[in-house]
Structure formats: structure tokens, C-alpha cells
Amino acid sequence: MKRHQSNPEPKLLKVAKDRRIAFTVVRLWLCDSEQEARQLERQLKGRKNGRKL
Structure with a gap:
């Protein structure tokens, strides 16, 4: 989590944050x-099986 917080935001997280999701x-x-x-x-x-993660 720290890596994701300190690096430029991944697109999905940025969009969620921008849209207040x-x-x-x-x-x-x-x-x-x-x-x-x-x-x-x-x-x-x-694995292409995100739902089971």
C-alpha cells in the first residue's frame, strides 16, 4: 500500500478518488x-481470475 501511495496513482485509483468513489x-x-x-x-x-482473489 505504501508503494501505491508514494508512487504516481494507478489510473483506477485516481479515477475513483477524482469521482469520490x-x-x-x-x-x-x-x-x-x-x-x-x-x-x-x-x-x-x-491468472485472469480476479473475482476469486
Whole structure:
């Protein structure tokens, strides 16, 4: 979350914020490094099954 808060906003979060759309973080995956987090993110996105996450 800190990475997303400190980096330029992802488009989806920016649009939600601009339109005052509330959202809730419902799940976090903890990783030991940024590289591990990126690998996990790619793996999860590659499944193309966001509803089950």
C-alpha cells in the first residue's frame, strides 16, 4: 500500500478518488521485497481470475 501511495496513482485509483468513489482494501499479500511483490502481482494478474482473489 505504501508503494501505491508514494508512487504516481494507478489510473483506477485516481479515477475513483477524482469521482469520490469509496473503496476498501479487502486483502493484502505480504512479501519480503518489492521484487517478490512484483512477481506475485504478475502471477496473480496472469491468472485472469480476479473475482476469486
